[in-house]
Amino acid sequence: MSIDTDTARRVAKLARIKVEEADLPELANEFSAILGFIEQLNEVDVDGVEPMTSVTPQRLKRREDVVTDGDQPDAVLKNAPDAREGFFAVPKVVE
């Protein structure tokens, strides 16, 4: 499948990665090459096959629905680029 620049622009937007307009054609070419490679999967007969959800048959463990860790806001915020008054700070969000 060939990817056009509009699709490349849309994907970049969905992925929240800024791509300059001038770089979109090359990106679209790269996507096309990779998707061309992936397209071999269409040769496989997958009728009646369930998509894999877990590679090991084990059931995920359950635990009590209680707090097991916490009360360490300083550690949580330690690596934040901008933290103020015990919160992560971000640019103003106006809808």
Add this chain to the structure above:
Amino acid sequence: MSDLSKMKIAEARDALKAGDVTSVELTEACLAEIEAADALGAFVHKTPEIALEQAKAADARKDGGDLNGIPLGIKDLFCTKGVASQAASGILEGFKPEYESTVTTQLFNDGAVMLGKLNMDEFAMGSSNETSVYGNAVNPWKAGDAELTPGGSSGGSASAVAADLCLGATGTDTGGSIRQPAAFTGITGIKPTYGRVSRWGIVAFASSLDQAGPMTKDVRDAAIMLKAMSGHDPKDSTSADLAVPDFEAALTGDIRGKTIGIPKEYRMEGMPAEIEKLWEDGTAMLKDAGAKIVDISLPHTKYALPAYYVIAPAEASSNLARYDGVRFGHRAKLDAGDGITEMYEKTRAEGFGNEVKRRVMIGTYVLSAGFYDAYYNRARKVRALIKKDFEDVFAQGVDAILTPATPSSAFELGKKFDDPVQMYLNDVFTVTTNLAGLPGIAVPAGLDKAGLPLGLQLIGRPWEEGDLLNTAYALEQAVQFVAKPNRWW
């Protein structure tokens, strides 16, 4: 310089226990080697103070485990408390975790010493260590003047172990990232069964495929280190609640009566004759050791790489959504009027390298409305068929499968970097075990015409790493690989 850093883990363990050497001596020897090896680009964050402190503690300790006092390198993908853990990415510049990964916690509880953090491909996405924000890691092996890749993504780990900068190292393997670099550098590397080793505190790439494992100088060391890394962890819901056997005790070298499968689909068109020969020689060695050799078929092998290049990017696009400039790492400088969306987009554009961006966007595409079924669901169905291929041959009585580890020896840095699909083909023999969740081990098996190491891979039954390691041990005994790279760094 002393030869202490050349020791294997088992040798050093026995020498430490006998009082013939101290951990401080071993650690100082490794630190000196590391200081002299910047040209290899293997250690990207050196932690000599921590190492010497841990070494002193190990020397004073009476109740340490097998790794007590053993100096190791840790891949940059593991979160280490207070020590930079960047996954070789610009987006985690300055990130120093407030917590310790389960694997490194277990290694330290055993008494291991951390020499520093090791280079890798950014977010473990690559097969040549060329996507790292730190620059390339370089293979200590050379065939001419050109610098060769140590493989990837655990390229720094492979380079450091092969060059005797440390006694062993941690690696992680999502599509071959332990086994391919091990093969390229003449060392041993095992990816255990999915769920054997906790993923908690390891920066996630593709959660259904990622497994950590040891990279060591021989099979015995791999067994020792894997035991220390393994075990159930309530903090990783996919870690298996199974007892960890004594893998080292499984190393008898006796493989009489074992059945080894040789899969015809791994005989790829255009495969170098040397690798074909290596594979035949390895098969003959296992036969001589008393194993029964059978031809087997794994019919969906060809589709493993394309399935992987849907599933891994899809999971990566989701896992890497957390790098948004809010909680940790890099945040872009914003222009007046920029809102939160611009912050995300600029931060991720600046922080991620090209290969990571490419995979995140491919993953976004295959998961997007209208394509989810055609790509993602189809790939998951093919994955189920690949796993069934293995289940079928195990049901026929096959104990392990022998294949080449890589389609070539180490290649020149820069040679494949511009063609992503060519680069992806490096993992053609290794990626199947990640998709099927199986253990796989790469063992050095010979040198090519140019004098570069080549490896063979053994794939085992789920949870039977002990048996797999024993078969690898028998192969190792037969191969007697003793070559070492000539020191040029």
